[in-house]
Amino acid sequence: MQLTAWSKDLRVTAGGSGVVSHVGAALLRLLADRAGLTAGLSAGLARAGWWPMHDRGRVLVDLAVMIADGGEAISDIDVLRHQREVFGPVASDTTVWRALDEIGAVQLRRIAKARAKVRARMWQLFGGPPAARAAGRDIGTGVVVLDVDSTIVITHSDKEGAAATYKHSFGFHPILVTCDNTAELLAVKLRPGNAGANTAADHLDVLAQAIAQVPAKHRRHLLIRGDCAAATHAVLDWLHEQDSKRGRRVEYSLGWSIGEAERAAITALPAQAWSPAINADGGVRDGAAVAELTGLLHLPGWPAGMRVIVRRERPHPGAQLTLFEDR
Structure with missing residues (x-):
């Protein structure tokens, strides 16, 4: 209850006094609360006998809201902190740093589990994902389309993990998997800028993470799409292995x-x-x-x-x- 008390009696109006900027961010925060994401992250990151001043699930949700609102640095969390009358207590940038530093492999698995649980609930409320479309028509009822691709994220300073990229820039080279049906980012694998575009192990890792984010009842028919970087022997053999599992069909369309x-x-x-x-x-x-x-x-x-x-x-x-x- 303490996590969501900030929104009690909250109203959005077009006039009146006490006007604040970026108030639309409150809707994203409220959605995370009501969908159960905030509570799920809090439970996953809780530790016995440890009660931090700022709940870690709340901190991560506020960080996500800040990024969605256009924030580019952790210090931009001050945009929410300076509007206490709307958002209530918000962690400082130093607390956000500590919260992120506390996250290791175990915490990442718990975060993924919380995300998957909330996604399953939301897909159920919406009656399942909408049909993906191609060439002006639905691909087929029940087909979930996953797009895997890498991207270049440029940085202008020597940040941890940053390196020269194959495009002669400097930064990072993550691989992402999105769901075409819903436009959701399911999984991302952070990599240095000099990471290979067609590294099979990285593709297999991020695809496995993404499939785990798809609610179990909707994993029965998957279509994996990607460019030629994903068309390695290891990836294609793995996709055929997934397709051979009972009750599951996995197709692919790769470069x-x-x-x-x-x-x-x-x-x-x-x-x-x-x-x-x-x-x-x-x-x-x-x-x-x-x-x-x-x-x-x-x-x-x-x-x-x-x-x-x-x-x-x-x-x-x-x-x-x-x-x-x-x-």
Whole structure:
């Protein structure tokens, strides 16, 4: 009760005195409380015989609200602290630092468990996730689509874990998995800037974390999407292993690197092998076509039943073409 007492008798109006800025952040905080996330994090981070002045679940929720409100540094928590009349007591930036420093592998597992429990409850309240869409139509009832990809986060100082990236910048290179059905970030693996784009162990770790975040009843039919960095032997073998489990279907649509064998197969394709490509809205993509290369490639060691599809389209203005592409 102490965690949620701040919102007792809270009202949002368009006029009156005592106006405060960033009051919309209160709605996010209230959502976390009513969904059970704040209490779940508090229980997961509690320690016997230890009662900190600022509950750790409350601290993490306030930190998330601060980031959603545009905060870029832990000191930005002061935006909430300075509006005590709305948010009640909010931890200082030094307390937030201590709270984060207390989190280790055990606490991370407890946080993940609390998130998964709240997500299962919310999906149940909404009657399950909405259908994912592609080419202007629903992919299928009950299919949960997980998108895995890495991104570059630039930093302008020598922070812990920061390093030079393959894009000649400096910062971090995390891998994220999002749910296309709901636009939720399910899992993220923090990595230094020089981490490899196609490191299979990192992909397997973050995918396993993401699947654990999907409520059990909705894991029966998954579609994993990613670029060619995820198309390693280890990842594809693991996906086929997941697909072989009773009561579960796991499909994938991953990028594929173009090498000499693929170039030779593309060259050998007859004109009639190409079909018009489709845009995300279902309309025909002007000047683009797709074809299947599977029968023209020798794929030893790759999982049986895997198909290779290629797309061609008109070059974008200013595109630098290889000799093969130009031809």
